[in-house]
Amino acid sequence: MPDTESSLLSIGELSARTGVPASALRYYDELGLVPPAARVAGRRQYAASAVKDVGLIVLFREIGFSLAEIGQFLAGEGTSRHELIEHKLAELTEQQHRLEVARTALEHGRRCPAREHTQCPRFWSIIEARQRGLSLEESHARAH
Template sequence: MRFLDIGTLAARSGTSAATLRYYEEIGLITSTGRHGLRRQFGSEALVRLSLIGLGKAAGFSLTQISGMIGRDGIPDLPRDSLRAQADALDARVRDLTALARTLRHAADCSAPSHLECPTFRRLLRVVLRRGHRTRHAAPTPR
């Protein structure tokens, strides 16, 4: 097995040494020992860090990610949770796409004032009716 010191692991993973120490503290990764004052990690730590990065990018908390990585380092990914998170991401993509369309409409609208644009006013009413349920959602302009 090849060992990486904390600086090398940080450089290869794009994760700061402080974050690596925190991940070790909460049990997401484990050092194999020290060489002088520098923590040493097995090369499998890169795989774990990739899994952690994927989980974070997908919106999972570190606690949830911890539950998805078994003590032996082998991923134990709960398929139902993955599907639910994928559905939530799909909904977010739809909301952000609608928001982008709304912003484009507002930017390109030829009305003298946005408040004179019937489409923009309709969008404002829809947002008001929603009661700001979703921070980033906006309706699609018609």
């Protein structure tokens, strides 16, 4: 019969294996994302599977999920997980679009013949169009 206590990882060992600071692991525990399997003398002890759980959290953080969204993903089932992924994809698509519009506006600023950008009539026409409620993309398109 294996000694379960010796197969558990301390928070320091889990931190070393995942590269995630112990303070973050304690926070993940508070949020219910990676609860310890046991407490020995008040110290958190984690199952070996916690390494994969933390790896999932790190990956999902890197691709833009909030900790709340990760909690929903972990607690969810197939359909709700699929919906979370679809929602995140739509969100990332919108962010990408906004970045492309911002890049276009900045590239115009870089090429603008006006010595001072605030002296450029197109610059002010974009601002005025935004104040009238047009999107940045619409404002920029009308200025050109």
